[in-house]
Amino acid sequence: MLSKEANQIPFAISIAIPTSFIDVDQSREQQTQHIGRIARAAAIFQVDDIIIYRDKMNSKQMKNLQFVSRVLEYMETPQYLRKHLFGKMPDLQYVGSLPPLRTHHHPLVKESSKLRNGEFREGVVLTAKGKNVVDVGVESPLPLLQFKSTHLLQRITVQIRRDKSGKVTAHPSSPPRSKQYWGYSVKGVESSLGDFLVKKTNYPFVIATSRRGRPIAEEASKIRSQWEKFHRLLLLFGSYKEGLAEILQRDQIDVASVSNHIINLVFNQGTATIRTEEAVFMGLSAFRLLEQLKD
Amino acid sequence: MLSKEANQIPFAISIAIPTSFIDVDQSREQQTQHIGRIARAAAIFQVDDIIIYRDKMNSKQMKNLQFVSRVLEYMETPQYLRKHLFGKMPDLQYVGSLPPLRTHHHPLVKESSKLRNGEFREGVVLTAKGKNVVDVGVESPLPLLQFKSTHLLQRITVQIRRDKSGKVTAHPSSPPRSKQYWGYSVKGVESSLGDFLVKKTNYPFVIATSRRGRPIAEEASKIRSQWEKFHRLLLLFGSYKEGLAEILQRDQIDVASVSNHIINLVFNQGTATIRTEEAVFMGLSAFRLLEQLKD
Numbered sequence: 001m002l003s004k005e006a007n008q009i010p011f012a013i014s015i016a017i018p019t020s021f022i023d024v025d026q027s028r029e030q031q032t033q034h035i036g037r038i039a040r041a042a043a044i045f046q047v048d049d050i051i052i053y054r055d056k057m058n059s060k061q062m063k064n065l066q067f068v069s070r071v072l073e074y075m076e077t078p079q080y081l082r083k084h085l086f087g088k089m090p091d092l093q094y095v096g097s098l099p100p101l102r103t104h105h106h107p108l109v110k111e112s113s114k115l116r117n118g119e120f121r122e123g124v125v126l127t128a129k130g131k132n133v134v135d136v137g138v139e140s141p142l143p144l145l146q147f148k149s150t151h152l153l154q155r156i157t158v159q160i161r162r163d164k165s166g167k168v169t170a171h172p173s174s175p176p177r178s179k180q181y182w183g184y185s186v187k188g189v190e191s192s193l194g195d196f197l198v199k200k201t202n203y204p205f206v207i208a209t210s211r212r213g214r215p216i217a218e219e220a221s222k223i224r225s226q227w228e229k230f231h232r233l234l235l236l237f238g239s240y241k242e243g244l245a246e247i248l249q250r251d252q253i254d255v256a257s258v259s260n261h262i263i264n265l266v267f268n269q270g271t272a273t274i275r276t277e278e279a280v281f282m283g284l285s286a287f288r289l290l291e292q293l294k295d
Numbered sequence: 296m297l298s299k300e301a302n303q304i305p306f307a308i309s310i311a312i313p314t315s316f317i318d319v320d321q322s323r324e325q326q327t328q329h330i331g332r333i334a335r336a337a338a339i340f341q342v343d344d345i346i347i348y349r350d351k352m353n354s355k356q357m358k359n360l361q362f363v364s365r366v367l368e369y370m371e372t373p374q375y376l377r378k379h380l381f382g383k384m385p386d387l388q389y390v391g392s393l394p395p396l397r398t399h400h401h402p403l404v405k406e407s408s409k410l411r412n413g414e415f416r417e418g419v420v421l422t423a424k425g426k427n428v429v430d431v432g433v434e435s436p437l438p439l440l441q442f443k444s445t446h447l448l449q450r451i452t453v454q455i456r457r458d459k460s461g462k463v464t465a466h467p468s469s470p471p472r473s474k475q476y477w478g479y480s481v482k483g484v485e486s487s488l489g490d491f492l493v494k495k496t497n498y499p500f501v502i503a504t505s506r507r508g509r510p511i512a513e514e515a516s517k518i519r520s521q522w523e524k525f526h527r528l529l530l531l532f533g534s535y536k537e538g539l540a541e542i543l544q545r546d547q548i549d550v551a552s553v554s555n556h557i558i559n560l561v562f563n564q565g566t567a568t569i570r571t572e573e574a575v576f577m578g579l580s581a582f583r584l585l586e587q588l589k590d
Contacts, residue, residue: 181565217587292512
């Protein structure tokens with residue numbers, strides 16, 4: 001059952017991961033599944049943004065950056081909207097076996113008679129006989145009131161209204177993020193990580209994960225109060241081959257100069273290296289637990 | 296770099312997972328990779344035992360129990376010993392692309408000249424010209440002193456000694472578990488989980504993971520002191536389809552009667568269900584962090 005604690009708004013968290021995380025896989029199909037697992041991690045822990053950065057500035061990673069971003073976007077999109085927003089493309093060849101996200105914004109109900117008054121849905125704006133309608137995943141698109149689309153096939157959030165006669169209409173709305181998790185945004189960063197971190201404006205509180213960092217337990221209290229103050233956190237991950245220090249060094253940037261903390265996620269680590277996918281699950285678990293532990 | 300804090304012996308932790316965790320995969324190859332990720336989680340967090348139980352008492356799961364156990368054992372075995380201990384078998388058809396464990400007991404050094412005095416190695420006992428020798432992953436097996444094997448191809452732990460003349464010999468030893476992680480044991484349980492939990496003798500402290508459990512943060516202090524007292528913990532996991540309550544109910548057993556705590560791993564969960572693999576990473580992260588947070 002999805003959590004219904006509406007009064008406990010999770011702190012915002014975003015993650016930044018290197019394109020090379022898919023290099024460990026043997027095929028495009030395995031890579032697709034791998035990306036799916038990252039998307040699952042993001043959804044379970046209610047991540048706002050997934051930032052993909054190129055850890056090597058070459059054309060292979062440019063292609064992979066697009067591939068990873070595309071699959072992540074596909075997974076985040078409610079199933080009934082995918083036909084509008086994604087055509088047949090090589091990047092999406094293996095999405096058929098991706099695990100479902102099962103978030104609130106991926107509803108299972110497909111009948112308009114079962115839509116609840118006040119329910120939120122993601123939709124895509126279509127035109128029927130000159131009027132705006134919106135596909136919200138039921139048998140036919142709903143009338144869309146008070147909306148002017150800015151481009152074709154625009155994806156929007158709507159709130160459902162059912163009047164006394166039973167007629168159902170859709171009304172543009174903000175995503176109900178304070179009440180429930182409503183998906184993540186994907187940001188494929190073409191510049192280097194160093195460049196992105198130096199120029200960013202949206203992420204005031206940044207934590208880098210590194211084997212050479214301080215144990216997370218030692219910094220727990222400080223981190224928790226800073227996170228509460230900033231109310232958002234950007235968690236940076238390296239790859240199993242190269243840590244953030246090595247990646248940033250290519251831009252002559254020191255990790256400490258672009259992060260508030262450098263944290264070691266595992267105190268007594270049993271293996272020599274940790275894969276990005278593993279670190280993402282571990283890091284998100286640790287920080288969401290930290291969020292709950294009050295002094 | 297593997298952690299070298301020799302004075303900080305991690306609390307012992309074992310996990311119990313249902314055979315059905317591989318049912319989400321589309322092929323035997325994907326299942327093999329999936330099992331590999333569980334093995335990686337166990338190694339990263341220094342798990343002692345992986346217990347696999349059948350959540351459904353049918354022959355398909357009996358086959359899968361054997362398959363899962365076999366792949367886990369294969370992954371735990373140092374690479375140079377696999378040829379002795381595992382023949383060609385259908386269960387291991389896809390092990391070629393498994394991720395390496397990279398634990399201390401999976402060394403990369405293959406030259407006897409580089410073996411260090413006092414180093415520990417896993418080995419398999421062989422006979423050469425009537426004497427016991429042991430394959431420890433260097434160019435030829437080492438003389439094995441003071442050992443009487445109980446069966447053919449016995450796997451043992453040895454300590455390497457290099458004398459003043461440079462001659463290298465192997466001496467039977469206990470695994471150096473207090474200094475470094477030395478792998479996990481695999482226990483494929485043929486009986487039901489309920490039966491196993493009622494009859495077990497080795498696991499005095501048991502925590503069940505469940506969506507209906509108490510938030511882990513609320514029980515943190517109590518759990519930590521109990522864990523320290525018992526010095527070992529068994530973490531139980533269900534599947535994404537069925538929680539532990541449903542699985543145990545088939546034996547008319549109540550979860551609370553076979554566990555010390557029932558814990559919810561994620562407070563604000565963004566998805567409706569969590570897969571066993573995800574829960575294992577999350578649970579192990581949370582408990583290893585809890586272990587480090589002193590009051």
